[in-house]
Amino acid sequence: MEIPFDQILIQTINGVVTGMILALVASGLTLIFGIMDVVNFAHGELFMLGAYVGVIVLAASGNFWLALVAASLVIALLGAAIYLTTLRPLLGRDPLTTILATFGVSLVLQNYALWQFGPVARKIAEPFTGHFSLFYLDYPWYRLVIALLSAAIISALWLFLKFGTFGIWIRATTQDRVMAQAMGIPVPWVLTVVFAIGAGMAGASGVLFGPLAGVNHAMGLDWILKAFIVVVVGGMGNLAGSIAAAIFISLLEAYAALWVSPAQAVIVSFVVLILTLLFRPTGLFASAPR
Amino acid sequence: MSLAAENVPHPDPLPARGRRDRPAKRQSVGRHALIYWAGFSIILALLIIAPLVLPEFWRRFLTEILIWGLLAMSSDILIGYTGMVSFGHSAFFGLGMYGAATALLSVQPPNLWLAIFYGLVAAAAVAGFVAYFSTRLRDIYFAITTLIFSQIFYVIIFTWTEVTGGENGLTFRRPPLAIAGLFSMPFTSTTLHWFVVAVVTLSYLVLRRITQSPFGMVLQSIRENESRTRAIGYAIERYKIVAVMLSGLFAGLAGVLYAVQNQFAAPDFVFFLVSGEAVIYNVMGGIGTLVGPIFGAAFFLLLREGLSRFFTEYYLIPVGIIFVAMVIFMPQGLLGFMRRWLNQ
Numbered sequence: 317m318e319i320p321f322d323q324i325l326i327q328t329i330n331g332v333v334t335g336m337i338l339a340l341v342a343s344g345l346t347l348i349f350g351i352m353d354v355v356n357f358a359h360g361e362l363f364m365l366g367a368y369v370g371v372i373v374l375a376a377s378g379n380f381w382l383a384l385v386a387a388s389l390v391i392a393l394l395g396a397a398i399y400l401t402t403l404r405p406l407l408g409r410d411p412l413t414t415i416l417a418t419f420g421v422s423l424v425l426q427n428y429a430l431w432q433f434g435p436v437a438r439k440i441a442e443p444f445t446g447h448f449s450l451f452y453l454d455y456p457w458y459r460l461v462i463a464l465l466s467a468a469i470i471s472a473l474w475l476f477l478k479f480g481t482f483g484i485w486i487r488a489t490t491q492d493r494v495m496a497q498a499m500g501i502p503v504p505w506v507l508t509v510v511f512a513i514g515a516g517m518a519g520a521s522g523v524l525f526g527p528l529a530g531v532n533h534a535m536g537l538d539w540i541l542k543a544f545i546v547v548v549v550g551g552m553g554n555l556a557g558s559i560a561a562a563i564f565i566s567l568l569e570a571y572a573a574l575w576v577s578p579a580q581a582v583i584v585s586f587v588v589l590i591l592t593l594l595f596r597p598t599g600l601f602a603s604a605p606r
Numbered sequence: 607m608s609l610a611a612e613n614v615p616h617p618d619p620l621p622a623r624g625r626r627d628r629p630a631k632r633q634s635v636g637r638h639a640l641i642y643w644a645g646f647s648i649i650l651a652l653l654i655i656a657p658l659v660l661p662e663f664w665r666r667f668l669t670e671i672l673i674w675g676l677l678a679m680s681s682d683i684l685i686g687y688t689g690m691v692s693f694g695h696s697a698f699f700g701l702g703m704y705g706a707a708t709a710l711l712s713v714q715p716p717n718l719w720l721a722i723f724y725g726l727v728a729a730a731a732v733a734g735f736v737a738y739f740s741t742r743l744r745d746i747y748f749a750i751t752t753l754i755f756s757q758i759f760y761v762i763i764f765t766w767t768e769v770t771g772g773e774n775g776l777t778f779r780r781p782p783l784a785i786a787g788l789f790s791m792p793f794t795s796t797t798l799h800w801f802v803v804a805v806v807t808l809s810y811l812v813l814r815r816i817t818q819s820p821f822g823m824v825l826q827s828i829r830e831n832e833s834r835t836r837a838i839g840y841a842i843e844r845y846k847i848v849a850v851m852l853s854g855l856f857a858g859l860a861g862v863l864y865a866v867q868n869q870f871a872a873p874d875f876v877f878f879l880v881s882g883e884a885v886i887y888n889v890m891g892g893i894g895t896l897v898g899p900i901f902g903a904a905f906f907l908l909l910r911e912g913l914s915r916f917f918t919e920y921y922l923i924p925v926g927i928i929f930v931a932m933v934i935f936m937p938q939g940l941l942g943f944m945r946r947w948l949n950q
Contacts, residue, residue: 409937411745415693424922424930427921427922541754544750558850586754
């Protein structure tokens with residue numbers, strides 16, 4: 317089957333756009349893992365709840381940007397609350413217990429959303445509706461703006477980690493928790509803030525993704541799976557690796573969707589994961605074997 | 607003394623606190639064994655009598671508890687004994703279901719034993735495939751990989767409509783309980799219950815024997831200290847692969863039983879939430895105890911039954927909260943907690 321060039325180009329742009337959102341979700345996940353050794357199973361649910369907060373604030377205020385900021389803040393607070401109630405007591409135990417605890421949290425959050433918002437998908441209106449023409453298609457500007465916004469948020473995170481005082485504390489805590497504590501860094505506070513930041517990023521990506529597809533209670537599941545794949549392929553705890561892996565996998569899925577249905581295109585990312593595990597178990601973009 | 611009788615010092619609470627007869631061996635093997643087998647016989651007798659006195663709904667419910675208990679027990683081999691948390695047991699369970707469905711739909715007249723055989727072969731094949739890749743990884747990576755493998759099978763089954771029936775799954779008639787040339791009788795809910803009791807009891811005894819065998823000891827030493835076990839000279843990867851396949855085999859058996867009980871196979875049962883439930887049963891009941899997960903399944907299903915009266919379909923909200931609380935405050939599960947309490 318001959319695939320015309322224009323379709324490939326469109327799928328490339330689509331892949332990059334979803335890849336950037338995925339990178340936003342996955343970088344929160346990998347930040348939390350890299351710094352705290354916590355595998356946050358509830359990350360997809362934070363994404364989903366972020367989208368719902370966005371829906372509510374948008375309905376009340378009519379301002380998309382306000383909804384984006386509000387969702388990030390609310391979900392960051394929720395993340396801090398989850399950390400303090402369920403993960404703080406597990407500090408120092410086997411990291412596997414954090415999977416179990418956050419799995420329980422994800423069940424609670426998902427069913428809470430179902431109970432609160434019902435099974436009908438909600439829609440977030442696009443903040444602006446401009447299009448530009450790409451071959452025979454009108455391509456919405458909004459999608460490109462999403463990609464840019466995601467990139468901006470991730471760069472902000474990177475700059476914060478690199479240059480901010482708090483960011484330096486975070487990196488110090490990653491390297492040696494005990495020594496950081498001894499140097500006077502408030503480690504418990506740092507851990508809480510890291511979880512809140514990761515959660516807030518998930519919330520923001522939920523709002524950004526909202527206009528592309530409906531918002532429903534089960535959307536977190538797809539994303540947490542994809543984010544896990546990205547984080548493993550990119551190398552657990554490796555921020556740059558996850559971003560590269562997110563775009564790589566989304567592009568592959570977008571191209572695969574040219575031939576098969578999108579439901580089956582997911583298998584491509586699964587195959588990438590298996591091949592990665594076979595040949596580079598520490599991740600495609602890992603710098604040093606662990 | 608405040609600790610349980612088996613106070614094996616161990617830094618983290620996730621692995622099992624040892625089995626009931628480990629420290630007993632030195633003191634009073636005979637008495638403990640007697641108590642154990644007495645308890646075993648009483649519970650078995652109760653399970654056999656139960657369908658005769660229980661109403662239809664609870665009879666079915668009890669059968670279901672046993673089937674889910676078998677699934678939980680199979681994953682305990684990995685979680686409790688080898689120290690690998692699998693989030694992929696739904697794949698083995700589901701493939702058991704679909705294997706049974708294939709046998710029942712393609713061979714006339716439907717044969718129960720063939721269904722079990724097909725289900726076990728399907729589950730073992732999938733388990734071998736998953737094990738080959740996933741046992742290269744440890745801890746969290748293993749958990750995530752098994753989860754993603756189960757999703758692969760979910761997507762395949764969900765989208766391959768011609769073979770698997772897609773979203774609707776497959777329905778079939780229940781085969782009779784028959785031994786060729788001897789007898790043949792259709793299943794009633796009572797005889798089905800007895801059949802499930804027999805299968806689960808046998809599986810329990812086999813698994814118990816395996817965990818006490820030298821092979822089981824190696825698995826437990828992998829759980830306690832993988833690098834040291836490797837240094838002693840055990841081929842850890844092979845042991846892990848066999849452990850995953852063994853676990854998958856019994857999960858597949860549970861799937862076959864569930865398919866026979868409910869007369870359908872559906873993609874929902876391949877979805878990873880089923881694996882998550884199996885993990886929940888383990889944590890609730892007490893990992894590394896084999897019987898614990900069955901208690902966990904009973905506790906979970908009763909909890910669901912009771913809570914869904916008040917919370918309707920949102921019962922997972924309170925159940926999730928209880929589960930998280932148990933992970934934090936009761937890491938040894940109900941069985942471990944009871945044991946500790948009894949020993950005080």
